[in-house]
Amino acid sequence: MSEDRTADATTPTAGGIAGTAPSDPAGTPTAPPEEPQAPEAGVDQPGSGVLTTDIRERAFDSASEPDLGDVAVGGDEGVALVIGEALIDVVHTAEGTVEEHPGGSPANVALGLGRLGRDAHLLTWFADDAHGALLRRHLEASGVTIVPGSETAERTPVAVAHVDAHGVATYEFDLSWHVPGAWTAPAGAPVVVHTGSIAAVLEPGGPDVAHILEALRGSATITYDPNLRPSLMPPPAVTRRVVERLVALSDVVKVSDEDLAWLEPDEHPTEVARRWAAVGPALVVVTRGGEGATAVTVDGRVIDVAAPRVTVADTVGAGDSFMGGLIDGLWSVGLLGAARREALRHAEETALRAVLTRCTEIAAITVSRPGANPPTSAEITTPL
Numbered sequence: 355m356s357e358d359r360t361a362d363a364t365t366p367t368a369g370g371i372a373g374t375a376p377s378d379p380a381g382t383p384t385a386p387p388e389e390p391q392a393p394e395a396g397v398d399q400p401g402s403g404v405l406t407t408d409i410r411e412r413a414f415d416s417a418s419e420p421d422l423g424d425v426a427v428g429g430d431e432g433v434a435l436v437i438g439e440a441l442i443d444v445v446h447t448a449e450g451t452v453e454e455h456p457g458g459s460p461a462n463v464a465l466g467l468g469r470l471g472r473d474a475h476l477l478t479w480f481a482d483d484a485h486g487a488l489l490r491r492h493l494e495a496s497g498v499t500i501v502p503g504s505e506t507a508e509r510t511p512v513a514v515a516h517v518d519a520h521g522v523a524t525y526e527f528d529l530s531w532h533v534p535g536a537w538t539a540p541a542g543a544p545v546v547v548h549t550g551s552i553a554a555v556l557e558p559g560g561p562d563v564a565h566i567l568e569a570l571r572g573s574a575t576i577t578y579d580p581n582l583r584p585s586l587m588p589p590p591a592v593t594r595r596v597v598e599r600l601v602a603l604s605d606v607v608k609v610s611d612e613d614l615a616w617l618e619p620d621e622h623p624t625e626v627a628r629r630w631a632a633v634g635p636a637l638v639v640v641t642r643g644g645e646g647a648t649a650v651t652v653d654g655r656v657i658d659v660a661a662p663r664v665t666v667a668d669t670v671g672a673g674d675s676f677m678g679g680l681i682d683g684l685w686s687v688g689l690l691g692a693a694r695r696e697a698l699r700h701a702e703e704t705a706l707r708a709v710l711t712r713c714t715e716i717a718a719i720t721v722s723r724p725g726a727n728p729p730t731s732a733e734i735t736t737p738l
Contacts, residue, residue, distance in 0.1 A: 432545030432691070433473045434681065435501075435574070436464040437563055438553035439531055440478040440493070441511035442485045448519045454485070456492040457513070457726060459551035459581045462671050466678025466716070466728040468497035472685065475540045477501040479532050479559065485510035503537030527586060533562035543573035545691045546681055550579035555587050555596050567603045575690045575698065578604040579677045582613045590617050602634040605698060606684065608677050610641045624648055624656065636699040639710065641676055641717075643669070647710055652699050659710045662718040671726025672717045678728060679716035683709030686738050705738075712736035 438460025445453045460476065467474035476498055480486045482505045489510065490500055511529040518524075531553050547570045549563050567576050578600050587593045594617055601607055607630060614623045621629075627638040627650040639649045646661040684690050687705045689698040715736045719729040 431473070431685070433475055433540045433542060434464075434467050434685075435475050435477060435540060435544040435547045435570070436460050436467070437477045437533070437547065437549040437566060438463075438551060439511060439529070440476065440480055440489050441513055441529065442488060443513050443515055445515045445517060447517050454488060455725060456489045457671075458511075459579065459674050460549060460553060461489070461493065462674035462726045462728070463548055463550070463579070463678045463681070464498045465493060465496050465726070466675045467682060468493070469728055469730045470678065470682040471497075471731050472682055473497075473499070473540075475499045475501050475544075476504070477533070477537060478504045479507050479530075479534065480505060480510040481507040483510055485512065499540070501537050501540070503534040506534050507532070529556075529586070531556045531559040533559045533566070544570065545574060546577060546685065547574045548577040548579075548677070548681060549600075550677070551581035552583055552586055554578070554580070554600055555582075555593060560596065564600060564603065567600070571603065571692065573692050575606065575684070575692065575695070576604045577606040577608070577677070577681055579608045579673065580613050580617070581610070581673060582616060584616055590619075593617065598630075598633075601630045601638075604635050605695060606637045606639075606680065607635045608639045608641065608673070608680055610673055611643070614640065624650065628654070636695070636701070637706070639680065639713075641673060643672075646714055647676070649706060649710055651701070651706070655703060657703060657707055657710065659707060659714055661714045664718045664722045666721045667724045669721050670724075671728065672721045674726060675720040675728035676713045676717040679713040680709065683712050683738060708736070708738050712738060 438458065440456065440458040440461035443455045443457045445455065447453065458478070461478065464474040464476040474497065476493060478500070480489055486505055486507075490505075493500060507530070509528075511527070511531075514526045514528070516524050529552070547567060549567065554560055554563055570576070580597050580600075582593065582597075597617065609623075609627075611623045614621075614626050618626050623640045623642075627640050627648070631638045631650045631652050631654075636652045637649055639647055641647045642661075644661050644663075644666075646659050649655075649657040649659075651657070681690070684698070687701075687709060688694065689701055689705075712734060715734055716729055719733060720727060
């Protein structure tokens with residue numbers, strides 16, 4: 355259920371810009387390092403980190419921010435820590451207008467969790483500028499907490515889309531990814547830590563993300579969505595090594611059939627899921643767009659669920675809303691947290707099927723309206 359896309363002809367290597375020093379993996383406040391960090395002027399200098407692409411996908415159709423009122427978040431149920439990119443889509447339409455929309459896969463997952471009433475904290479990398487203020491307003495309106503330290507980039511990442519008369523967009527990215535050198539972890543250990551997409555692969559921040567996951571496995575369920583962006587990542591053979599390391603660290607993996615068609619073109623998606631489930635995760639879920647989803651458990655069970663039939667406005671954010679629903683659903687049935695790791699590995703099929711069916715409803719609601727606009731819990735009818 356990822357966005358419609360095809361890989362482009364040019365694939366830059368995952369490299370990056372010299373940036374801040376790696377953070378303390380546990381995310382606790384840290385004193386400045388003894389060795390000075392690279393000067394701020396050396397991070398994200400104009401002209402650096404600009405990755406141009408020929409991604410062809412449906413344009414993000416604008417929708418006004420929903421009026422959610424005061425979003426109630428999860429009290430004593432614990433905290434979700436989401437790690438990854440938040441960016442702004444600047445859309446130049448065929449009619450000559452320019453629109454700006456907040457985005458980024460991990461940011462969308464955090465947004466979805468916030469709308470489902472969870473206490474979601476986003477560790478990200480953007481600037482204290484106009485685009486950063488837009489991101490903050492968008493996320494905080496849905497109850498997401500921006501982790502202190504996230505606003506230390508020189509400028510907020512941007513994806514510029516030029517939309518033709520057929521509604522097809524070509525994107526150019528002005529993007530870098532770092533884990534902030536010093537950030538403040540949420541009070542109390544998180545119940546779940548999620549990452550994915552660009553932040554999990556793009557250097558220099560990608561390896562730091564993996565270190566954080568390793569540090570927090572002792573308290574949290576680890577969830578991961580590759581949500582691959584071929585034009586921003588190394589070739590499949592290189593990206594595969596990073597993805598497989600993160601799969602092995604994770605308890606729950608969600609991946610689209612489109613991602614697997616690029617990453618593992620010679621292997622059936624269900625067989626990839628079986629292989630991944632054998633090296634660490636309790637659950638690997640393959641989403642199949644309008645055809646639903648297939649889950650493979652660590653003990654070899656295969657669970658298929660269909661997707662509701664809806665009129666599709668666009669598919670922007672569908673996979674991210676499914677991922678948020680998967681985290682929320684497993685949380686609701688008591689399967690998150692390191693103490694519940696064995697329970698997750700032996701979860702009853704009835705509970706997993708209910709969670710997955712609810713995820714397909716959440717994704718269906720998202721695609722039925724323009725943009726990455728996931729539902730609130732009040733809009734969902736599937737019981738758990």
